[in-house]
Amino acid sequence: MGHTPKRAIPLWSLHPQGEYHDHLTPDLAPQSPISAERSGFFDPTHSKRFSWETPPIPRERFLWHSLLQSLFLGIPPPLPRAAIAATMGAKATPEGGPMMYHKMLVPLDGSELAEFALPYAEELAGKLGTEIILAEAVNSPKEALDTALQVYLRGVADATSGNVMKHVPEPGAPEIRVRTEILVGDPAEAILNYVEERGIDLIVMATHGRTGIRRWALGSVATKIATAADCPVVLIRAKGAREDVREKGAIRRILVPLDGTAASEKILPHAQELVTHFKAEVTFFQAIQPLYNAVATTDGIVYVPYTPEEMKSFVTSAENYLTRVSAPFRELGVPVQQKVTLGDPAEAIIRFADEIGADLVAMATHGRTGVYRWMIGSVADKVLHAGNTPLFMVRTKAEAPA
Known part of the structure; x- marks a missing residue:
């Protein structure tokens, strides 16, 4: 059977x-x-x-x-x-x-x-x-x-x-x-x-x-x-959003702001993933906050802005930094640009993103935990609320302030 x-x-x-x-x-x-x-x-x-x-x-x-x-x-x-x-x-x-x-x-x-x-x-x-x-x-x-x-x-x-x-x-x-x-x-x-x-x-x-x-x-x-x-x-951003995304592509040009810290570099693996699959152009950007000399006078302390010559070493250091962090991207064969400027970081990011017609600003932000979870890094907060470009944000964990 x-x-x-x-x-x-x-x-x-x-x-x-x-x-x-x-x-x-x-x-x-x-x-x-x-x-x-x-x-x-x-x-x-x-x-x-x-x-x-x-x-x-x-x-x-x-x-x-x-x-x-x-x-x-x-x-x-x-x-x-x-x-x-x-x-x-x-x-x-x-x-x-x-x-x-x-x-x-x-x-x-x-x-x-x-x-x-x-x-x-x-x-x-x-x-x-x-x-x-x-x-x-x-x-x-x-x-x-x-x-x-x-x-x-x-x-x-x-x-x-x-x-x-x-x-x-x-x-x-x-x-x-x-x-x-x-x-x-x-x-x-x-x-x-x-x-x-x-x-x-x-x-x-x-x-x-x-x-x-x-x-x-x-x-x-x-x-x-x-x-x-x-x-x-x-x-x-729904206001002012591109209407040709489906026809021309969502991400063709990416702006990656950095400030020289390890926290800001948390965005780099994500940026590399995006440029690899989208074959997008990437621009690395750093804005240097103006510096001042404190000068004692008879009227008290006066803050005098650094001269362009005094700021030159900071600009050169930033350019060398961007060259170093962008090296792996250049090896991928994608177009890589870099830009160093002087000014308020948030305002400079927003302005430069508009100038180059960036499709995406990719950046890390200093997040918080616990009762501070709704806080955000000041630069990223300004870019989030005042910028005109789609934003890719990676939150880096930080300790709650004392």
Whole structure:
């Protein structure tokens, strides 16, 4: 009598983009609002997050159970290129190299202004091979069940998916995942908590959205997120935003301000990642604050500005510094420029970014922890609020002031 083998169903699988997911039974799997509405199982009081996807499985658990399945059930563990890279602590870009950004969060508020971030997110995701998560925060679980909200997010996700694949460098590359999340709670705190819980690597958002009672004002939320997020934040200024981003490309010229400190150089790996995939021109910039001599006179202390000759040594030192830090970028074969100027750093950055038509200002900021989490470095704060160019910010942790 012949033996009919039972069909083995994997308990764990690896998504093509490198995420591990449970194959849970329908009555146990976390459900989206729409699927739950159909089944009548969804209970919003038990969750503050509504996702279109099942939660990720820890890598160690995935590898262990993949091994057991392979040994006892004869199911070969799925190990595509992205999985091999994941087991070594990094994922693979469409071009096959290691990548810094695995998951990108794009906060929305239902307004057209908030959607100004989407063309940038699409091109970043396509060139970097990054998953996109479109998220909207609401005040209550009841709002999360709003059919109009669900339809809106699904429509944006479908459109974004099509646009992302236009930027994938290799034909036939794995599809970039685009999914949605509905968060409940204070927008800034809900987004920051989600970023920490889900290991988000990059946030891309517009600096102004709809105001009023029903939706949140994205301007203030963007400021809080930029000053408190542990991952890099790309801020797209809705006012004066380019309308030709999808036709001509989002990032062609990057301005990287530095001040000679190790903290400011935290931006360099991110800038290198961007210029590598976007083939963008990069300009390294340093502004030297004017210096003064204290001169004692009969009327008291008088502060006399340094002469141009006295400032020359500082300018030369800054130029040598920029030449040194830009050397790895020159080796990549991308166009590299550098500029040293005298003046207030924030004002000089804003003015020079406008002069060269920069598409992105990439800089590090001195962040805070604890009760000081909404503070930000003074130069970055001025550039954030007074600048006209999209801003890529990396927060460097600092101790709370005494």
